[in-house]
Amino acid sequence: MGQFAERIFVVTGANSGVGKSAARSLATRGARVIMVCRSRERGETALDEVRRQTGNDRLQLRVADLAELDQVRQLGGGLAEELDHLDGLVNNAGVVRTKRELTVDGFERTMATNHLAHFLLTALLLDRLEAAGGRVVNVSSQAHRSGKLERAPLEAIMRGDIRYRGLQAYSHSKLANVLFSNELARRGAGAITSNALHPGVLATHIWNQNKTFGSLVAAAFKPLMGSPDVGGRATARLAADARLSSVSGGYFDGERQVEPASDALDRDLARRLWQTSAELTGVAE
Numbered sequence: 471m472g473q474f475a476e477r478i479f480v481v482t483g484a485n486s487g488v489g490k491s492a493a494r495s496l497a498t499r500g501a502r503v504i505m506v507c508r509s510r511e512r513g514e515t516a517l518d519e520v521r522r523q524t525g526n527d528r529l530q531l532r533v534a535d536l537a538e539l540d541q542v543r544q545l546g547g548g549l550a551e552e553l554d555h556l557d558g559l560v561n562n563a564g565v566v567r568t569k570r571e572l573t574v575d576g577f578e579r580t581m582a583t584n585h586l587a588h589f590l591l592t593a594l595l596l597d598r599l600e601a602a603g604g605r606v607v608n609v610s611s612q613a614h615r616s617g618k619l620e621r622a623p624l625e626a627i628m629r630g631d632i633r634y635r636g637l638q639a640y641s642h643s644k645l646a647n648v649l650f651s652n653e654l655a656r657r658g659a660g661a662i663t664s665n666a667l668h669p670g671v672l673a674t675h676i677w678n679q680n681k682t683f684g685s686l687v688a689a690a691f692k693p694l695m696g697s698p699d700v701g702g703r704a705t706a707r708l709a710a711d712a713r714l715s716s717v718s719g720g721y722f723d724g725e726r727q728v729e730p731a732s733d734a735l736d737r738d739l740a741r742r743l744w745q746t747s748a749e750l751t752g753v754a755e
């Protein structure tokens with residue numbers, strides 16, 4: 471454990487799949503882990519499980535529905551008040567929706583949850599991350615390779631004002647994760663690090679979020695999918711492994727650093743995505 475007892479990590483979507491596994495991996499090392507979950511009940515069950523498995527009694531639960539910007543503001547504001555430093559922020563929570571839905575803020579739900587919420591949460595915690603030379607880990611996906619954010623104005627994509635296809639919307643949001651990760655790495659150079667990863671193709675609840683999509687995928691691919699722990703370990707490694715302390719702006723497939731799609735390396739697109747996200751979430755540039 472040693473110096474890990476001083477370390478604080480925040481993991482979103484920590485009650486299930488990759489997030490729960492990453493939280494467990496960080497808790498095993500003795501860190502204080504703040505698990506952000508949308509349901510108090512599912513969060514408490516997961517926290518009890520991780521506490522039992524790791525013997526770590528420094529786990530905390532924060533409840534927030536990340537699809538609502540006000541809840542993200544409350545979460546980020548509360549954490550910023552409570553913590554004087556933050557060693558790692560794992561932006562992991564994610565959804566795939568087969569049908570177009572708008573959030574209370576008028577954003578397309580996949581983009582709002584997977585990208586805008588994490589953009590805002592990171593902004594609210596940035597000075598606490600800087601105080602620790604902290605790391606941001608953005609859980610993206612191979613699906614970012616099918617994302618196209620040049621097809622329409624960025625605000626139209628965020629607001630769902632384009633023809634909706636669930637997997638395409640998911641891919642757009644996962645491309646946004648890598649672009650955000652890279653832009654954050656540039657803006658935070660020297661003060662924090664930021665990396666993105668594809669955690670693997672894993673048997674988690676994400677495939678069951680939509681009945682039709684989930685049952686089709688489950689039937690075809692579930693036997694071939696890896697354990698959530700493969701992704702959880704790779705995520706925790708990026709957040710905490712000493713050998714990666716100065717790696718920033720990278721994209722990882724599991725534990726291997728690889729090239730992301732060329733769109734993910736487009737600096738102008740990353741800058742415009744940052745500006746649009748800042749305007750839509752009320753973050754000062």
Ligand SMILES: NC(=O)c1ccc[n+]([C@@H]2O[C@H](COP(=O)([O-])OP(=O)(O)OC[C@H]3O[C@@H](n4cnc5c(N)ncnc54)[C@H](OP(=O)(O)O)[C@@H]3O)[C@@H](O)[C@H]2O)c1
Pocket residue numbers: 482483484485486487488489506507508509512534535536537538562563564565583609610611612668669670671672673674675676677698
């Ligand atoms: N599984 C894969 O094969 C795979 C592949 C590539 C990338 N990924 C990425 O891995 C990440 C984790 O997904 P997973 O596979 O571990 O799926 P999962 O088991 O479904 O976990 C997703 C987590 O996100 C949470 N979440 C969803 N919407 C939320 C909201 N509005 N507010 C707060 N939390 C919310 C879920 O909470 P609830 O339990 O309350 O829904 C859950 O804890 C995602 O970003 C996903 O894109 C997964």
